[in-house]
Amino acid sequence: FKDGLNAKSFASVLFIFFACFAPSVAFGGLLDYLTDGQIGAVETILAVAVGGAVYALFSGQPLTLLGTTGPLAIFLGLLYALCEQLGIPYLPGLFWVGIWSSLAMLFFSLGNTARYIQYFTRFTDEIFGALIALIFVTAALGDIFGGVFGSKPPSNSKLLALIVALGTYLIAAQLSRMRQKSFLTRLAREFLADFGPAIAIFAMTALAFVMRPIPLPHLHVPLQFATTTGRPWLVNPLAAPVWFWFASIPIAALSSVLLYLDQNITVRLVNSPQHRLKKGAGYSLDMLVIAVLTATCAVFGLPWIIAATVRSLNHVRSLADIRHHGHGEHIIAVRENRLTALSVAVLIGLSLLFLDLLREIPMAVIFGLFLFMGIGSTRGNQFVDRLRLWFTDPSLYPPTHYARRVRPIVIHTFTGIQVACLAMLWFVKASA
Secondary structure, three states: OHHHOOHHHHHHHHHHHHHHHHHHHHHHHHHHHHOOOOOOHHHHHHHHHHHHHHHHHHOOOOOOOEEOOHHHHHHHHHHHHHHHHHOOOHHHHHHHHHHHHHHHHHHHHHOOHHHHHHHOOHHHHHHHHHHHHHHHHHHHHHHHHHHHHOOOOOOHHHHHHHHHHHHHHHHHHHHHOHHHOOOOOHHHHHHHHHHHHHHHHHHHHHHHHHOOOOOOOEOOOOOOOOOOOOOOOOOOHHHOOHHHHHHHHHHHHHHHHHHHHHHHHHHHHHOOHHHOOOOOOOHHHHHHHHHHHHHHHHHHOOOOOEEOHHHHHHHHHHOEEEEEEOOEEEEEEEOOOOHHHHHHHHHHHHHHHOHHHHOOOEHHHHHHHHHHHHHHOOOOOHHHHHHHHOOOOHHHOOOOHHHHHOOHHHHHHHHHHHHHHHHHHHHHHHOO
16 A cells, blocks of 8 residues: 555556546446446446455455456347347346356366466467457547548538547657656656646547537436436346246356456466566455455446456556666566555546536547557557567567577567467457
8 A cells, every 4th residue: 555655656546547437438338238228337337446446455466457348248238138038137137147157256266277377378468468459449540530531521520529539649648758758857757757648638628628619529427326227226136037047057157267268367467577566466366356246246236347458557557667778668667556446446436426527528538548548558568569570670670588589480470370369359359
C-alpha cells in the first residue's frame, strides 16, 4: 500500500479509471444486446467495481486488472441463445453454469494446475498479446474512421469526432514520450509523461464542450442505479428445471477452460521477466479469488469478470520507470502496489453516483484512448519487434540477444509461424 503513495500512482489511477470504465460500459452495452436486457451496463459496472476491489485486496498479483472480456461476453451471449432454445430462464441457467465453473476454478486452484502454464511459452504469450492488441486497434480505427469515410459527404459531427479521437491518441502518445525529450526539467517531463492520457482525456472533452453546437455521441451510461430489467438483485436458482442443474456441467467445463486460459495467460504476461517485478506472483491464489467472484456474480446475476489483458499491461506500464535507448526501451522498475487497482475499482463504483457527469464524455475520446492502449500494449512484445525486421536492412538490426545469436532466416521463419497462428486466430474470431 505504501508503494502506491506517489504521483506516478495517482497519474496511473486517472488513466486506468477511464481505460477500465469505458470497456465496462461498452461490454455492458454489448451484453444488453446479446442477452436481450437480462444483463446490462449497471450490472457490468458493479461487477467490475466489486470484483476489482476484492481482487486488489486479496489476489497474489494486484497489478492485474479484471473486467468482462470479448470471449466472455460472447460466451454469455451464446448461453442466452441456448437457454432461449431450451425454454430455460437465463439468469437461473447462468447461475448453475457459474456455480459449476466456480467449483472447477476452485479445483484448478487447489490442484495447483497453474504449473501447466509453464508450457505456454513466450511463443504463445506474444501471439495472445498481439491478438488482443489488434482487436483494440482495429475496433478503435473502425469506430474512428468508419463514420467519416462511410458517409458522403461527412457531416460536421463526424469530422469533429475524428479530430477529437485522433487528438486524444496523439496527445496521449506524444506526452508519454516526453521522457525522451530534452525540453523542460526532468520533473516536468516525468509529470507530463505520467499524466499524458489523463491530460488528453480532459483536453479533448473540453474541446468537444466548446464545440457544443456540433453534436457528438457521448458515453452511454444508465440513467439510474438499478438492474437493467428492474428484477431483484438476487437470482432464484430454483427457477431453472432440475435436469438443467446437472446438464449445465458440460457447459461449465467449457467455460472453466476459457476462464483458466484467459486468467493465466494474462497474468503470465503481467509477470513477464521484462517487467522486472520483485514481489512475486500467486497464480493459484488468483484463481481462487476468481472462483469466489464467479460464484458471487452467479448469485447476483452479474457478468463474470476475468483478467483483462490490455488493461492489465497498460496498468503495469503506467507504473513503470522506463529507460529509452536507440533501439527501443526497457523497464527499469515497476511500482508494485495494491492501491492503484483498489482506487480504480472504488472510482468505478462511485461512478454509479455521478452518471450525469460521465455522460458528458464523448465516445470519440474513448475510441482515441482505446487506440492508445492497443498500440501501447504492443511495446515490448518481441513478436512485433521481429516483424519490423522483415523490412529492415540486416546490417542495421538492433543488437538484441536473438539477432546476435540466431541466423536471420531462423528468426524470420519463427516470426512467420507466429503470423500464421495469429491469422488463424483472427479468422476464427471473425467467423460466424
